[in-house]
Amino acid sequence: MISKGRPASSSSDEDSALTAGRAVDGDPATRWASKEGADPQWLRVDLGENSTVSRVKLLWEAAYAKGYRVEISADGTSWNPLAVEANGNGGTDDWTGLTGKGRYLRVYGTARGTAYGYSLFEVEVYGTTGSGPGPTDPPTDPPSGAFTVVGAGDIADRCNEDAAGCQHFKTADRAEAIDPAFYLTLGDNQYDDAHLADFKNYYDKSWGRFKANTYPVPGNHESYDDYENRDEKAYREYFGSRATPQGKMWYSYDRGNWHFVALNSNRFDEREQMDWLKADLAANGKKCVAAYWHEPLFSSGDHGNVPVSRPVWELLESSGAELVLNGHDHHYERFAPQTRDAKADPNGIVEIIGGAGGKDLYGAGDTVQPNSAKRIWDKFGVLKLDFTDTGFRSQFVGTDGTVLDTSPTYSCH
Structure with missing residues (x-):
């Protein structure tokens, strides 16, 4: 013993x-x-x-x-x-x-x-x-290298579980039922201004049950510039070292044959994060790469495309990344592999928007973007991501457990 x-x-x-x-x-x-x-x-x-x-x-x-x-x-x-x-x-x-x-x-x-x-x-x-991996080594995988991750963005409204129409408890229940290896969030974890009291009163009671096994990123409602009294400090305080495991609000980690990169789209205009990303991708030794942040380069939703993400996409594309996950627009959308210029390319990056984590849904924007393979405007749910050593498959799972979309199985570049 x-x-x-x-x-x-x-x-x-x-x-x-x-x-x-x-x-x-x-x-x-x-x-x-x-x-x-x-x-x-x-x-x-x-x-x-x-x-x-x-x-x-x-x-x-x-x-x-x-x-x-x-x-x-x-x-x-x-x-x-x-x-x-x-x-x-x-x-x-x-x-x-x-x-x-x-x-x-x-x-x-x-x-x-x-x-x-x-x-x-x-x-x-x-x-x-006196055996086993060191404290900074990745977790041990099953022999096949397969594992499942659950993610969502735009999650916790300021409402309690018994309130009519309150959805973030339902998406949390669905996320837990899937029983993934870990969870990731795609920003705007807590509305409206992401104050610490709101995190404790709402997010913590639903998705907060996974905090110790969550890899989060911030959204524009957790912005550092105090725009509309929003509060990045509270995001860092609530998530603690989960928000800044490498000392910054962007970080990376490995699991199996995958390298995951978590980024802060509030600071894409700052050179420090871009220089870090370039060095991180250059040092990566894993075959497969997935990255996630809040504001998507491509979206058919209300916010539409967010060009500030383009330089990040360019770095990921140059390094042969497979998958990008975003939130910001409150709907689900899956894109076929494409380039930074929205050209269909089987060797391009698959982008998925998972902004249906609990906050009210927006509906369709004015334009369906090229390469948009599936759009769901009226359902709350979570992303279920199944990874292997050689590829991945995604699903969008509604709060009632219904699988509403399944992607092809993609191979790593």
């Missing part, structure tokens, strides 16, 4: 006698309990160093989880599933034959089995320490 006595933390504690450390103290008479009546909740154990985990044993109290995931992470932010339970009945769950690597292990409860909270007498983790 490599978990006994290790530091532990949790999403919440029922009281000061039922804290996370009680679940790793080796005493089956003590326990951790979360606050009552709220999903999701989690308990995290710091194994002290990167480790190989082969077995996890959970001893549930009467307040058990009907649905939960056992997850592992190298850095405490990007999580990979080791085991998934969809119909738990409490008692003892003993997961054997696992092959996870990382420093942090988390039990992530998604559905309570009772009206109370989640409660564990013990979390026992077995394996060997």
Whole structure:
């Protein structure tokens, strides 16, 4: 056992006698309990160093989880599933034959089995320490290299779940049901002016449940120039290191054979970000490249094309990128591969607009842009992106689970 006595933390504690450390103290008479009546909740154990985990044993109290995931992470932010339970009945769950690597292990409860909270007498983790990826290495993929990502932009209106027409809770529920490797946001995460109080009151209660596993970018409603009293500072404060993992409001990360680039379209006119992007793409060693930011170069929606994005597209095109994701216009739109000049090209970039994350929909603009393959104006939903080592496929999934559009399967350049 490599978990006994290790530091532990949790999403919440029922009281000061039922804290996370009680679940790793080796005493089956003590326990951790979360606050009552709220999903999701989690308990995290710091194994002290990167480790190989082969077995996890959970001893549930009467307040058990009907649905939960056992997850592992190298850095405490990007999580990979080791085991998934969809119909738990409490008692003892003993997961054997696992092959996870990382420093942090988390039990992530998604559905309570009772009206109370989640409660564990013990979390026992077995394996060997001193192995696995380093804290800045990408998460371990399945043998096939395949993984799924969920994304959306233009998300949280200032409304609560019980309000008529409030959609961001529905898109969050759909995103969670897909159960991706991680989430990304496409800007304008919180309306109207993205103040910290609004993030806490609205976004945090829907998409905020994924914050520790979300790679966000800001939108124009999180602008740094205080236009219409908007608040970039609150965006950075709410997301913390998730917003600036490399010290700036643009960053990159790798997963499998993919290199992901997250950009700040509020600052495309600043040389610092452009110089960084050029260097980042030059240093990339992955076969496939996806980039995302808020304002799209091409759009058939109300805002239309945003030319400030063209220099970015040019750099991505020159480096052989495959995929660009955007928000800003509040609809769904998928483009066939094209060049910076809107010329159809099988070796061009696929652009997808996923601006139907919860805020009111805009409807059609005046012009359908060239190479626009699919447009959906009247449905809220999320992007489901399935990646492999050699390509990708996208779907637009409505809040009711209906797949409203599926792209061809594209190969990486």
